[in-house]
Amino acid sequence: MESEKRTIHFVSLGCAKNRVDTEVMLGVAGLEGFEHVADPANAEVIVVNTCGFIGPAKEESVDTILEMGALKDEGRCEQLVVAGCLSQRYPDQLASEMPEVDHFLGSSDMLKLGTVLRGEGQRMMVGHPALYTMSAEDPRVLTQTGHHAYVKIAEGCNRSCSFCAIPSFRGKQRSRSVQDVVREVEALVSAGVVEVSLISQDTIAYGRDLEGKPDLAELTEAIAEVEGLAWVRLHYLYPEKLTQRLSELMRDHPKVLPYVDMPLQHASTPMLKRMRRGHGGDRLRRVVDRMRAAVPDLVFRTSFIVGHPGETDEDFTDLLDFVRWAEFDHVGVFLYSPEEDTRSGEMTDDFVDPKVAKRRHRELMRAQRPISRDKLKARIATEVEVVVDGVSDESDFLLEGRWWGQALGVDGKVYLANGDAQPGEIRKALVTESADYDLVADLLGPDGEWNAPPGSQKPRRRKVRLRTVS
Numbered sequence: 001m002e003s004e005k006r007t008i009h010f011v012s013l014g015c016a017k018n019r020v021d022t023e024v025m026l027g028v029a030g031l032e033g034f035e036h037v038a039d040p041a042n043a044e045v046i047v048v049n050t051c052g053f054i055g056p057a058k059e060e061s062v063d064t065i066l067e068m069g070a071l072k073d074e075g076r077c078e079q080l081v082v083a084g085c086l087s088q089r090y091p092d093q094l095a096s097e098m099p100e101v102d103h104f105l106g107s108s109d110m111l112k113l114g115t116v117l118r119g120e121g122q123r124m125m126v127g128h129p130a131l132y133t134m135s136a137e138d139p140r141v142l143t144q145t146g147h148h149a150y151v152k153i154a155e156g157c158n159r160s161c162s163f164c165a166i167p168s169f170r171g172k173q174r175s176r177s178v179q180d181v182v183r184e185v186e187a188l189v190s191a192g193v194v195e196v197s198l199i200s201q202d203t204i205a206y207g208r209d210l211e212g213k214p215d216l217a218e219l220t221e222a223i224a225e226v227e228g229l230a231w232v233r234l235h236y237l238y239p240e241k242l243t244q245r246l247s248e249l250m251r252d253h254p255k256v257l258p259y260v261d262m263p264l265q266h267a268s269t270p271m272l273k274r275m276r277r278g279h280g281g282d283r284l285r286r287v288v289d290r291m292r293a294a295v296p297d298l299v300f301r302t303s304f305i306v307g308h309p310g311e312t313d314e315d316f317t318d319l320l321d322f323v324r325w326a327e328f329d330h331v332g333v334f335l336y337s338p339e340e341d342t343r344s345g346e347m348t349d350d351f352v353d354p355k356v357a358k359r360r361h362r363e364l365m366r367a368q369r370p371i372s373r374d375k376l377k378a379r380i381a382t383e384v385e386v387v388v389d390g391v392s393d394e395s396d397f398l399l400e401g402r403w404w405g406q407a408l409g410v411d412g413k414v415y416l417a418n419g420d421a422q423p424g425e426i427r428k429a430l431v432t433e434s435a436d437y438d439l440v441a442d443l444l445g446p447d448g449e450w451n452a453p454p455g456s457q458k459p460r461r462r463k464v465r466l467r468t469v470s
Contacts, residue, residue, distance in 0.1 A: 021084065024138050025083065027139025069101065084105075087106055088126055142191075145389055148195045150199050159201075161275055204240050220234070234250075247294035251296070264303070267284055267322030268281055270315060274347070302330075303334060304323075307336040384441065385429075387401050399415075429443050
């Protein structure tokens, strides 16, 4: 029987926080009787959840809006809705330049989509960003895997980094209560989730705006006690020393992974001052040392910006030396994007040539590549716990997953060459090969046995170069 539901298609751009917002809007659409379709040409309503963080992301958002707008003439689309950070940041400009858009929602207007879908919405519905904080009662439909979920523990940000405009269109920090976050995690686990990644704009500052000031350690421990949950992972921590309790949880708790995503942005003291990061390069070295001493098995992910106004060759050399010294497990590098309404955007006298910035980007990634390669090579012949994500994109004959030191979508994969498992299973695997960012492994049996193909030899452990912290 042909479905009587109206059809809707979503395009989610930008960060993991934006993905959660899109998943909430998917839940709203479901409550309004809409069916999601994968092909936008078959959708009666199209929603583009935009990113407005930096120039390339804004360009991608505009291009996507125009592409989806063309389907109002070519496809079944009757309504085009633009939501998220770009419309929050430039509502009037977008409204005047994009007549094909029927409704505009901001970065905190996800629940207003219901009004739009009922035919009761105005064209401009961008509200104040501080008027919304996600809650466990918000409807939500997961969009990546059924066993992993991002959990947004706060909205907004109180920092004043010179290059970032996010507080201007996401508002000040608004933390959710411990109880509310735990209720959401309980609901996610009951739906099959085994791994949650805690995210916000400034995760380490969680709770500082709440009565009683619960901290990230208290929240993490409460989440880890949810029955049926296997892994808790922490993302987007501002560079601060972890509290003793949080360090102990990452070191000792079987569910709290010794994994941290802490964007450091730079390592040169003059650059960190220009970026208004509140610390210098020496302090960052102490932070890294203390975290690794407190959590010996720590997997450390970070990211940096190159090409920021005023970045000299000496500053970049400091950054290169820092990356080689710290030997991070995972590194992301971003090109600086000048943004209006930021202090860095006004530093026009110290402009860095884009060609120089791109060269520095390549050089920094070249410096990190052998570090990652050596760290993964050291895992050959060891057993790792792997969450199975499903059939590999590389081949229908391979499964793929991630060991606990790899976050979804950003840290590489483990290709599972032998063994059978279902998505969401967490299994022991024997690492047999490594590449620059990925591993190859065989799933082990229930009793830890290695059922290798005929003729295979068990891999030998590689020699490891030991690192001594200062």
